[in-house]
Amino acid sequence: LDLFLIQRLIIGAAEEFTSCPAWTFVSDVNEMPDDFDAYNVFPYVNSHPMMLMEPQSADFVGVKIGDILGDAQMEGMAPEDEMEVDERGDGTLTFQSTNPSLAAGEEVTLYFTSEEFEDIVSYQFGLQFPAEQLEFVEFLPATEEPFHTVVAGDSQAAQGKLRLSWFSLDGQGHTAASDTPLFGLRFRALRSVDDFGAIIRIDPGEMRAEAYNIAEQSLSPQLTFGNDITSTHGPLAAEYVLYQNVPNPVSGETLISFYLPQATRATVSLRDAFGKEVWTQTQNYPAGQQQLKVDAKNLPAGVYHYTLRADSFRATKSLVVVR
Structure with missing residues (x-):
């Protein structure tokens, strides 16, 4: 905790x-x-x-x-x-994504992967982008464990600032395949965009940008954008996905996101540590990315479990309520 x-x-x-x-x-x-x-x-x-x-x-x-x-x-x-500014570091940890062109009004989800994610224990960094050109829509955590616990702080998204943080829950180093999405950022273009690499950057002034591997070496996170990056994991593979809620832990409202490859009827339920259902919602959803807002202000502190049921798919994740 x-x-x-x-x-x-x-x-x-x-x-x-x-x-x-x-x-x-x-x-x-x-x-x-x-x-x-x-x-x-x-x-x-x-x-x-x-x-x-x-x-x-x-x-x-x-x-x-x-x-x-x-x-x-x-x-x-x-x-x-x-x-x-602390410029220490024993190497780099590069996150790469595609670099599409956008016209004003268009939306895109940038999924970030890494070819250097080997025995990593944690990483964090702040992002900066021009708020007059890009509108932040949502953050998409990784779909694969143990990378799914990455979270983003978007309290300053309207000013063009985000904060990302991930750590290994078991304290062990973890390696991600080069085509495994580690997180996604969805933006809406307010003005045309020709090069994301020129407008999205890691901001060392917002928070210390650093990563650590199991050998306790400090690595410097970096971003690259290119048009030859592909992925066969997560929502890009058109499969059912339940994401980690954001924020987590939560003291007020939290967002539960999930992905449906086809239009269907789905149920999301929340149970306490004793298995008692404290919240549920069932409705018909279109195919694609979905998001539900859950009010946890009146829930006692503790560990809860939320479950997505859709067709034959079922997945459960944990959330923590703090006071």
Whole structure:
């Protein structure tokens, strides 16, 4: 659950960790453990009594909460124009997509694949595009596990900014085939587009762009666009697909998307951890991409499971409600 909460902060779905300070302080008399885990941590106290009878000093260790990689930049509190961009990296992780031409009013879904996605544990980056030329329509997560948990923050999509984040749920490195869609972006052209490579770019100023493999090497995400990229996976193969809900975890409304290769009657239902149905919707759908809005504001915190039933197809995924 902690990783999901951190991911929400990364993509801009949350602004802070509630009831969690940015720093905690530990007295220097405490013996810090060599190996940290959930049950072997430093003491967490809110105050330290001192009787000031004469000049005294208190020695302590400051611990930055949430610094998972141990590389938090303390100078991050300096004015923005004084901060240095971290250009470290042991290599690249390139995501590629097609580069179609669009006339004003036309829509396109750009599916991104990678020939370098080998033993990857996580990746994140911010995207920038001209909002006066492109309108962001929707984000499509990968359809194959374990890549389907990628999420996107679109709170600034109207300003031409997106944030993407994916991490391996089991902590292991995963490899994707070169024709496996890792995520998709659907846009509507407000003005004609001749070259997506000239207008969509990774924005290091929006968030740190980085990826990690199982060897803990830092990789720099990059984007390329070309007309010779094909895919035989996911919705391009005209099969039934149930996507991961976005956002996830959720505290208010969330979107459940799915793909139907033909017009049919389908049911989407939501059950709690005990199997009790708490929400369901059945209706006739046309072929193509579908999307449902689910209001989770009145649901207790916990893990839920949503299921898509259409013809002989059935698929279930999990969503997390937080408070």
